[in-house]
Amino acid sequence: xxxxxxxxxxxxxRSMRALLRVALLERGYDVAEAEDGVEALEWLETNSxxxxxxxxxxxxxxxxxxxEKVRSSSxxxxxxxxxxxxxxxxxxxxxxxxxxxxxxxVKPFDPEKLAAAVRxxxx
Amino acid sequence: xxxxxxxNIFFLECEEALAAAETGLMDCREGSASAETVNSIFxxxxxxxxxxxxxxxxxxxxxxxxxxxxxxxxxxxxLPLGEALNGLMLRAFDLxxxxxxxxxxxxxxxxxxxxxxxxxxxxxxxxxxEGAEEEAPVAEEIPAPVEDILLDFDLDSLLGDIGxxxxxxxxxxxxxGPELDIDALFDAEMAAAEASLAPESDAAPADNDSADWxxxxxxxxxxxxxxxxxxxxxxxxxALGGKCTAVHHNHVPxxxxxDAANAYLGFVFQVPASxxxxxxxxxxxxxxxxxxxEVIRGDAGDGFAKMMAPEPEKLxxxxxxxxxxxxxxxxxxxxxxxxxxxxxxxxxxxxxxxxAKAAPAAPTxxxxxxxxxxxAAKPAVTPENAxxxxxxxxxxxxxxxxxxxxxxxxxxIDTVGELVIAQAMMxxxxxxxGLGQIDEIGMLDQLTRELQxxxxxxxxxxxxxxxxxxxxxxxxxETETGKRVRLEVSGEQTELDKTVVExxxxxxxxxxxxxxxxxxxxxxxxxxNGKSPEGVVKLSAEHRSGKILISIADDGAGINRExxxxxxxxxxxxxxxxxxxxxxxxxxxxAPGFSTAAVVSNISGRGVGMDVVRxxxxxxxxxxxxxxxxxxxxxxxxxxxxxxxxxxxxxVQVGDQTLVVPLTHVVESLRxxxxxxxxxxxxxxxxxxxxxxxxxxxxxxxxGAQGAALRPEEAVLIVVETEDAGSAILMVDAILDQRQFxxxxxxxxxxxxxxxxxxxxxxxxxxxLILDVDTLVGSAVSYNGGVxxxx
Numbered sequence: 001x002x003x004x005x006x007x008x009x010x011x012x013x014r015s016m017r018a019l020l021r022v023a024l025l026e027r028g029y030d031v032a033e034a035e036d037g038v039e040a041l042e043w044l045e046t047n048s049x050x051x052x053x054x055x056x057x058x059x060x061x062x063x064x065x066x067x068e069k070v071r072s073s074s075x076x077x078x079x080x081x082x083x084x085x086x087x088x089x090x091x092x093x094x095x096x097x098x099x100x101x102x103x104x105x106v107k108p109f110d111p112e113k114l115a116a117a118v119r120x121x122x123x
Numbered sequence: 124x125x126x127x128x129x130x131n132i133f134f135l136e137c138e139e140a141l142a143a144a145e146t147g148l149m150d151c152r153e154g155s156a157s158a159e160t161v162n163s164i165f166x167x168x169x170x171x172x173x174x175x176x177x178x179x180x181x182x183x184x185x186x187x188x189x190x191x192x193x194x195x196x197x198x199x200x201x202l203p204l205g206e207a208l209n210g211l212m213l214r215a216f217d218l219x220x221x222x223x224x225x226x227x228x229x230x231x232x233x234x235x236x237x238x239x240x241x242x243x244x245x246x247x248x249x250x251x252x253e254g255a256e257e258e259a260p261v262a263e264e265i266p267a268p269v270e271d272i273l274l275d276f277d278l279d280s281l282l283g284d285i286g287x288x289x290x291x292x293x294x295x296x297x298x299x300g301p302e303l304d305i306d307a308l309f310d311a312e313m314a315a316a317e318a319s320l321a322p323e324s325d326a327a328p329a330d331n332d333s334a335d336w337x338x339x340x341x342x343x344x345x346x347x348x349x350x351x352x353x354x355x356x357x358x359x360x361x362a363l364g365g366k367c368t369a370v371h372h373n374h375v376p377x378x379x380x381x382d383a384a385n386a387y388l389g390f391v392f393q394v395p396a397s398x399x400x401x402x403x404x405x406x407x408x409x410x411x412x413x414x415x416x417e418v419i420r421g422d423a424g425d426g427f428a429k430m431m432a433p434e435p436e437k438l439x440x441x442x443x444x445x446x447x448x449x450x451x452x453x454x455x456x457x458x459x460x461x462x463x464x465x466x467x468x469x470x471x472x473x474x475x476x477x478x479a480k481a482a483p484a485a486p487t488x489x490x491x492x493x494x495x496x497x498x499a500a501k502p503a504v505t506p507e508n509a510x511x512x513x514x515x516x517x518x519x520x521x522x523x524x525x526x527x528x529x530x531x532x533x534x535x536i537d538t539v540g541e542l543v544i545a546q547a548m549m550x551x552x553x554x555x556x557g558l559g560q561i562d563e564i565g566m567l568d569q570l571t572r573e574l575q576x577x578x579x580x581x582x583x584x585x586x587x588x589x590x591x592x593x594x595x596x597x598x599x600x601e602t603e604t605g606k607r608v609r610l611e612v613s614g615e616q617t618e619l620d621k622t623v624v625e626x627x628x629x630x631x632x633x634x635x636x637x638x639x640x641x642x643x644x645x646x647x648x649x650x651x652n653g654k655s656p657e658g659v660v661k662l663s664a665e666h667r668s669g670k671i672l673i674s675i676a677d678d679g680a681g682i683n684r685e686x687x688x689x690x691x692x693x694x695x696x697x698x699x700x701x702x703x704x705x706x707x708x709x710x711x712x713x714a715p716g717f718s719t720a721a722v723v724s725n726i727s728g729r730g731v732g733m734d735v736v737r738x739x740x741x742x743x744x745x746x747x748x749x750x751x752x753x754x755x756x757x758x759x760x761x762x763x764x765x766x767x768x769x770x771x772x773x774x775v776q777v778g779d780q781t782l783v784v785p786l787t788h789v790v791e792s793l794r795x796x797x798x799x800x801x802x803x804x805x806x807x808x809x810x811x812x813x814x815x816x817x818x819x820x821x822x823x824x825x826x827g828a829q830g831a832a833l834r835p836e837e838a839v840l841i842v843v844e845t846e847d848a849g850s851a852i853l854m855v856d857a858i859l860d861q862r863q864f865x866x867x868x869x870x871x872x873x874x875x876x877x878x879x880x881x882x883x884x885x886x887x888x889x890x891x892l893i894l895d896v897d898t899l900v901g902s903a904v905s906y907n908g909g910v911x912x913x914x
Contacts, residue, residue: 014136015177019129108176123352
């Protein structure tokens with residue numbers, strides 16, 4: 001892979017962003033961050049990411065809203081999106097998939113699983 | 124960034140989340156809650172839960188989970204806000220605060236059994252109420268499922284039409300899988316009901332643990348929706364050591380029917396026996412039902428081999444050209460990112476892409492990723508105005524702030540303090556050289572002061588952080604005492620020094636307890652006295668003439684002076700026949716040893732007396748006063764300095780020493796007339812100040828100053844008042860100046876010295892000691908009534 005995979009993490013929690021950043025940087029990914037859906041969309045207007053990792057519960061624009069907006073834009077329509085979820089029940093997974101997520105990462109995440117999840121969706 | 128750094132960030136977030144949750148909960152209680160209020164409480168609790176999980180705070184995580192469950196029901200409207208629910212949420216919130224403290228290691232893990240049980244009961248009630256609705260999508264958050272659209276692809280009929288010809292590609296696989304009807308397996312209907320396949324795998328000799336895995340993968344239409352790409356999943360299988368042994372392509376439709384968003388190929392992989400089954404299944408976790416998957420322990424089987432065997436090479440050569448976006452055999456090109464119109468570029472009649480390449484080459488799905496069912500088609504779920512509203516609130520809530528290490532800040536303030544001193548020294552020495560009138564000096568002086576003010580204001584914090592703890596205390600007391608209390612808070616934005624804010628918590632807590640426990644009457648008494656059954660406690664802060672005034676007022680019965688008086692007599696604090704003014708009686712409650720068991724219940728009297736409160740306030744350089752009105756309540760007022768680092772003082776000369784007397788203590792200064800002086804023997808003198816005799820303390824003695832005036836008549840006397848030891852008079856040679864000074868701690872720079880509160884550097888560069896007037900006077904007058912100073 002000649003180009004570094006760039007990942008946009010979207011979470012209103014600074015500590016969660018920091019945990020993601022540390023885990024992703026260690027594995028050689030580029031990381032950009034946004035605090036919520038609105039900021040993520042603003043960032044995506046002028047930038048691009050190979051994978052978006054987003055939390056669900058966020059102020060202003062939540063994860064589902066972000067996915068919907070991303071999926072309705074022509075530039076990012078097939079952008080892989082991983083959602084951070086605290087539950088791994090089949091119902092939650094279905095909900096995430098139905099919302100347009102490509103996959104999910106169960107919090108608290110294990111850095112290895114995070115990397116595997118990214119690998120499985122990064123085009 | 125280390126884990127500890129992140130942990131600290133988490134704790135800061137917890138503080139913010141708790142503050143936000145409490146604000147929201149108070150709104151709920153006052154009935155002014157909106158949907159966004161509940162949302163924000165939910166988010167706060169949820170974010171604490173997330174971090175708690177990440178950092179392994181299991182007790183905190185478990186508790187937040189229960190709290191969150193109830194909040195989610197509230198958010199979804201299944202639990203209407205009411206008194207009982209508000210009460211429970213507040214109790215849960217208080218416990219959550221304790222749990223966070225425990226996570227920080229500041230407290231023991233609280234016992235949450237009762238509240239947890241209540242939360243679970245509440246959740247159970249919500250579930251029972253509309254149990255069936257539990258999975259219903261939340262209108263605000265969950266977009267309508269895309270499912271419907273996906274199901275429009277009638278996979279069954281689509282695949283059924285094709286059927287027929289069996290052509291597969293396979294790597295020469297020596298060990299073959301069990302007999303399997305691959306076609307059936309890949310049939311949508313069959314695969315959808317995975318359970319029905321179990322007998323088939325059972326039928327196969329599959330109980331051999333050492334056999335390689337046979338993995339059958341059949342992506343369906345949805346597998347490529349939402350940015351998914353089955354190719355990546357197949358690569359993961361390869362990463363586990365898997366090899367593609369066959370590709371099943373007989374479902375590939377005629378070109379005219381070809382849908383770029385659909386998936387037509389099936390793959391057979393052989394994965395080493397050593398790989399864990401879960402590891403294989405995990406790969407396909409994301410695609411779920413959108414990808415048929417069978418993982419079978421498989422021996423070689425003839426039927427299987429036959430089915431998959433037809434020479435792969437022939438197949439590849441013979442097969443028609445590869446469809447535009449589909450990968451070339453060896454390296455797998457990712458499907459084009461843009462939706463591709465499949466029909467156009469394909470020349471061949473039936474687009475089939477079959478890749479069967481030796482070793483690690485991976486097959487690729489024959490379909491490019493195409494436009495997933497357009498999300499735009501989904502109903503817009505988040506109303507624009509709601510989002511805008513939330514955005515507005517968020518903007519208001521989060522001020523523009525940065526976090527700075529306190530040590531850095533203190534260094535800045537220290538340096539600015541030095542600058543102020545240097546500036547004063549320069550001004551002084553310039554004026555000694557007759558250059559005092561330079562304009563620039565005035566400018567510099569002003570700039571320095573502004574710089575100092577700004578630096579000090581950085582350390583200033585709104586008192587709200589202390590006030591915010593009060594509602595909880597009030598709630599707890601309401602429960603304990605059975606009294607109803609309305610708390611009115613004002614002036615939360617008033618700023619004062621961080622250290623003062625931090626140390627204010629304890630005295631404030633005590634005063635609040637005192638106000639509710641003693642100040643307010645019981646509900647019955649209030650009703651009997653024609654008062655509102657709900658007692659009012661007002662907490663306010665304001666900036667006034669260089670000080671911060673904090674008052675705690677209740678509308679209760681006021682201080683029962685008779686009782687206080689008799690208690691004080693009983694305790695031997697005053698003579699039974701003492702003539703005291705109302706104010707003096709009121710102040711008796713601050714006397715050390717005024718144990719008020721008869722008056723104080725176990726709530727306020729938790730080992731801390733009002734004397735400790737007064738001491739705390741005094742340590743902060745402030746004072747506390749009481750105004751009490753029988754039948755109408757009491758007001759405790761704390762007057763605190765804006766900062767601990769700078770203070771106003773009187774610079775005095777005692778022999779060869781220059782000293783600073785903090786201005787807070789100074790009442791007046793005077794030159795005595797001989798007639799007002801009384802010698803008490805022992806070298807002790809008293810001065811008659813308008814009818815009251817005050818002891819004169821000769822500062823030269825404790826300080827060890829040389830050449831000071833020895834007789835009061837030759838000296839300047841400064842009347843000072845203290846908290847504990849009453850008023851006294853300090854005898855000095857002269858008053859030099861009265862100005863602000865920067866306090867330097869002796870304790871940090873040298874060691875604590877009795878009667879000295881610190882030191883400062885004067886304009887001429889000399890160091891002057893700052894007197895600790897309270898200790899000085901206290902020790903001077905305490906020794907058998909005689910003057911004895913700790914020299």
